[in-house]
Amino acid sequence: MTGPLDAAYASCRRIAAEHGRTYYLATTLLSAPRRRAIHALYAFARMVDDIVDHAGDLGHVLDPHDPARPHSTQAPAQQLDLVEKSLRLAIEGGDIEITDPLQQQILTATADTIRRYDIDHAHLWTFLDAMRMDIPGTPTHRTRYATMSELREYMRGSAAAIGLQLLPVLGTVVPVTEAEPAAATLGEAFQLTNFLRDLAEDLDRDRVYLPADELAAFGVDEPHLRACRAGGHTDAPLRRALAHLIAVNRDLYRRATPGIALLDPRVRPAIGTATILYAEILDRIEDAGYQVFTTRATVPRHRRILVATTGFTTAVRRR
Template identity: 60%
Template sequence: MTEDRLPGSALLPLAYRECRQIAAAHGRTYFLATRLLSAERRPAVHALYAFARMVDDVVDRAGRSAAAHDRDPAAELDQIERDLRAALESRLGSARTAPHASSADRQNDRSWESGPRPRALVLAAVTHTIHRYDIAAQHFWTFLDSMRMDAPGAPAFRNRYATMAQLREYMRGSAAAIGLQLLPVLGTVVPVSAAEPAAAALGEAFQLTNFLRDVAEDLDRDRVYLPADALAAFGVDDALLFECRRTGRTDPRVRRALAHLIAVNRDLYRRAEPGIDLLEPRVRPAIRTAATLYADILHHIERSDYAVFDHRAVVPRHHRLRIAATEFTTATLRGRLTR
């Protein structure tokens, strides 16, 4: 019996374990914050992260090297969507039924992570998570639509954004949708719809922080995820960005543009922060930790004098652990004081 046809009771632990390993390897900040969640919620968060990572890697590989990507990324995203739709429709994520790998998965099961049938395992875990927590499937189709904007050859492909409005259209699917996927897993003390605006804002805040941190890496793939009109207001264009990347030095005009966009980013965090109190009390420390650690990336960019072209801003591990410990201690004391 092949691994992608194991009985559901055997496959789901394997599938969730695969997702946990992906989250631990690639999402250090999220993984640390997830440690503050209850053991019951962690696997679902790992599954959602692993699915997003799997899709993101499809377009990242295409952006890094067309020669290294032996499949059309747009077609690959379409296949992932078909596989997920089929799994949801047949309830393959239930503990009673095991998902089968698609023909595309069998051909590409080592294309983004090592190990047996990783795509089938991630799809099994995320499908089970969607059913278990009654997550609206539309959030996944919105996410995939934004990812097609990253896929060379797709009709929606775009590697430049003229305005913040255009960039927010992309982030609505690439980041806000992920926040909305998480809400039913985390739980809320208000109707889910009341918590959605803040969750979407926090997703956008995380995404914009990534863009500011990864300017150099994105330029290497001929992508600019910063709005052209905001850059132009400070005298910055593509030529100047590429020159900064070539020399590894941040031009004063770019420094001022980045300072402006960091202020915009912090406003998103401020708008999202009240939404954390709309979540179930037990999950608030984890989300506060993730928000604090991600916002700290902005501080590290500033402290480096905006040197985003010669190194990647990273929050030191000891600082991440200290923030997580502080949030856990604070939450524990609050719980004792409110009993």
Template identity: 65%
Template sequence: MTTAIGAPCQVERAYEDCRRIAAAHGRTYFLATRLLEPERRPAVHALYAFARLVDDIVDAADAPAHAEVSAARLDRIEHVLRARLVDAPVDDPDSEEDRVLLAAADTIRRYSIAAEHFWVFLDAMRMDIPGSPQYRDHYATMTELRGYMRGSAAAIGLQLLPVLGTVAATADAEPAAAALGEAFQLTNFLRDVAEDLDRGRVYLPADELAAFGVDTELLRECRATGNTDPRVRRALAHLIAVNRDLYRLATPGITLLVPRVRPAIRTAATLYSGILDEIERTDYAVFTRRAAVPQHRRLRVAAKEFVAR
């Protein structure tokens, strides 16, 4: 048994695991964190690793036999995190999962992050587990989708805000932070249309697709043939414009962050919105390829911010 925050060597190892996870799976975010002050980087890695851990558990739930196990793992994650935050004893098998939770708990306490953002995030992730009472595989409207993104994405922006630091009251910066989280998430949905279809899910609002004559059957046909129907192309162009509006809404909030971290957030926003450019550049070929910003562009954007900071 152990308490919420372990010995210094345990915490150091936990953060190192989180750094490795971020480097392996979050190339854009990891590159952006290189522009942060060294003392802030471990906390960002911990928050990324926590989100990645939960996301991987949810992805595993797509197999019918695994859904119940995934739901139970999310319940355990919430239980362990809640216990660590109040110094209650918890089982500690010294797994990578538990080390990520240790680093997340240390980060929450160190930066006084509102724990509610984590419970809202976990509730949204339960919406992705088949068989759970909250499960959703499609969203009728953008309002419904943004309700999901409040937990899956906006909450992550709000988790990060105390780590990054602000020059104004934290509450003043929260709307922009939430908008940037949603902007990142919608970019994922536009990039990953094909993968989500393969998992039986559509994360694009049905009414906005219908305005262009698009429904789930047409999306599946595009996936099967590898060809992007002109109606789908127009719908994607519209949703990319909506996505860019979210980035524009979030951009002024960057000036509310402490000056030292602004280059990192600008880099992340520029690179992630660059995925939209890549979707357009390939003529919306989202059913046959996963849009990604080329490495040379990622390095150029990061270098420009590094020099300007």
């Protein structure tokens, strides 16, 4: 018989399967308890991201099969404040103040995961603070980043903090603090890949995450980006800029990958699979001639299955 907590985790699994194909495939290599904990943390991050990007339409974003779900009337900053308050209450075993049933389930599963794996609460609040930077009207709101250092400060919360949340779930063969730098760097690597792949989508939302000084070195500025977006093409200067940033991104993967050896041997195949598949998005951008305005770079399903199958074989041998 399925109880409320199992149902909450099941909803998180569905969200992860629908929206995080690469991560979801990698989690199939984990044990069931670890797998559902990862699903909960993913669903929480996805919920918050959707509040920021789709204010007033969260139900439709997370649950497209239920068009009757009511729209939220709260501003995104208020929604985020309520999410944080409700998560704090849930962690302490109190009543969640959010009334949306799906959000309640996500918060219930997330709070259970945090308690079960003794995840440092600060990583959750750091993540939420970074998400507030994406919301107009908040004191920390910003949509442009002048340097890579500025962008990394944002990614400290939006990406590195997520890597740090995952460490207690995955387990390590060294003290957690020794594995944290590599986990944070891998989170940044995944995030920068997202920014490169989603350049067009972010530009349409009036956000430019790629650092201005890195683009300027190749003669690219925001009007240049918008002209390429309007024309649906990537010209030579922008191709060179993207090639440079892809090289920067690959260096992050290079520096993060040794950290996989610091994880519990049973989870290494899963994280290795996720790392390989996400890094290959960069290959797809290159293969498409850097045409990020007309093509969304994805790793083909047959390739994802092949890499996951190899990881599964490795995982079985480790057990």
